[in-house]
Amino acid sequence: QVQLVESGGGLVQAGGSLRLSCAASGRTFSSYNIGWFRQAPGLEREFVAVISRSGITTIHADSVKGRFTIARDNAKNTVYLQMSSLRLEDTAVYYCAAAGGVLPKEVSAYDYWGQGTQVTVSS
Numbered sequence: 514q515v516q517l518v519e520s521g522g523g524l525v526q527a528g529g530s531l532r533l534s535c536a537a538s539g540r541t542f543s544s545y546n547i548g549w550f551r552q553a554p555g556l557e558r559e560f561v562a563v564i565s566r567s568g569i570t571t572i573h574a575d576s577v578k579g580r581f582t583i584a585r586d587n588a589k590n591t592v593y594l595q596m597s598s599l600r601l602e603d604t605a606v607y608y609c610a611a612a613g614g615v616l617p618k619e620v621s622a623y624d625y626w627g628q629g630t631q632v633t634v635s636s
Contacts, residue, residue: 515539515611515625522607522630525599533594533630535609543567546612547585547592548623551605551632558608560618564592572616577603599634606631 521533535547548563562573562583571583580599585592592609607630610623617623 515542515545517609517611517625517627519607519609519627519630522632524633524635527599527601527634527636529599529634530595530597531599531632533596533607533609533632535592535594535627537590537592537611539590542590542611543587544613545625546614546616547583548610548612548617549583549592549594549607550610550620550623551603551607552629553602553605556605558620560620561607562594563612563616563618565616570616572618574618596632599632601634601636604632604634 516538518536549561550558552558564571564583564585568585582595609627611625612623
């Protein structure tokens with residue numbers, strides 16, 4: 514089992530940057546793919562990015578490709594989401610989650626979730 518805690522959210526102007534962190538507890542952290550998802554009010558939770566157990570392979574949603582970068586440090590049990598060139602439409606609660614399998618992008622594939630961190634982009 515793994516427990517996840519997100520941090521780093523906040524209020525930022527459009528065009529700005531933020532780095533989210535996902536800290537995990539448990540000795541099995543490196544056994545999981547870690548994904549980032551986001552959910553805006555009234556919308557379904559959507560995939561943002563996922564990173565493999567080793568950190569070598571990543572997938573980013575088209576909507577964030579070239580602007581967001583997922584990375585992990587297994588020695589620190591932490592996954593990061595570096596966000597730049599933020600847009601108004603990036604406003605959402607951001608969640609990290611852990612899953613087995615092969616780089617899943619579906620919400621249903623993830624077994625463990627953090628509580629989320631709010632990111633608000635203002636004009």
